Every structure is written in C-alpha cells, then in structure tokens.
Amino acid sequence: MEAVAKLNNCPTSPRKMRLVVDLIRGERVEKALHILKFTNKDAAVRVEKLLLSAIKNWESKNEGSRPEESQLYVKTVMVGGGRQLKRLRPAPQGRGYRIRKRSNHVTLIVDSKNVETQTN
Numbered sequence: 001m002e003a004v005a006k007l008n009n010c011p012t013s014p015r016k017m018r019l020v021v022d023l024i025r026g027e028r029v030e031k032a033l034h035i036l037k038f039t040n041k042d043a044a045v046r047v048e049k050l051l052l053s054a055i056k057n058w059e060s061k062n063e064g065s066r067p068e069e070s071q072l073y074v075k076t077v078m079v080g081g082g083r084q085l086k087r088l089r090p091a092p093q094g095r096g097y098r099i100r101k102r103s104n105h106v107t108l109i110v111d112s113k114n115v116e117t118q119t120n
Helices: 014-024 029-037 042-061
Strands: 003-010 072-081 085-090 096-101 104-112
Touching: 003 042, 014 029, 014 042, 014 072, 014 104, 029 042, 029 072, 042 072, 042 104
Parallel strands: none
Antiparallel strands: 003 104, 072 104, 085 096
C-alpha cells in the first residue's frame, strides 16, 4: 500500500530541488531521513518535512502496522516546475533585465516492501 505527499509552489528552483531529491530516490525511509538531516542544502529541510508527511499518510492508511516493520522506502519522487514570478532588475542606460523567480512542485510516493501473498 503506497502513500502520496505533495508540495506545491515551493519557492526553490526545480534544478536545486532535484539535486536533493536524487539523493533519496529508492532509499529506505530511515536512511533517507538521515541523508536529508545531514545534507547542507535549504531544499533538504522542505523535502524532509514532505517525507515525514508521506510516512504519516502511510500510517493513517495502514492502521495497526508500523513503518519500521514494513520496510518503507521512497518509491518515486518527481519534481516539476511551478509558477514563475517575473520581476525587473534595473540595468544600464534605462534598460531592465528580467528576473525569473522559479518555484516547483514535488510529489513523493512511499511504499512498503512487504508484499503479502494473495490467493486466487
């Protein structure tokens, strides 16, 4: 049983967020939390909160089972571009350079490796 957590309009560029997200893709949840805790990037704090939210969503779906026993892992993490705030920065000779303040959307899916056998 998988659980999903989403983070929309996060004020970090998608390129910087992908650097952090690539570190935890496919890892066990405990190891991913340790990686994010000791990663020296601003985006790591946001991804850590998102991962904790996904774990809580999984717990609410699977009442009675513990995440430690069911071997949770990060199944997929997707980072897409969000909206852009467009600003102007003054430039020489009366011109203006356009600044694009980027944001992103992150979708994180957590799943358990314990697969119960089903009888047909």
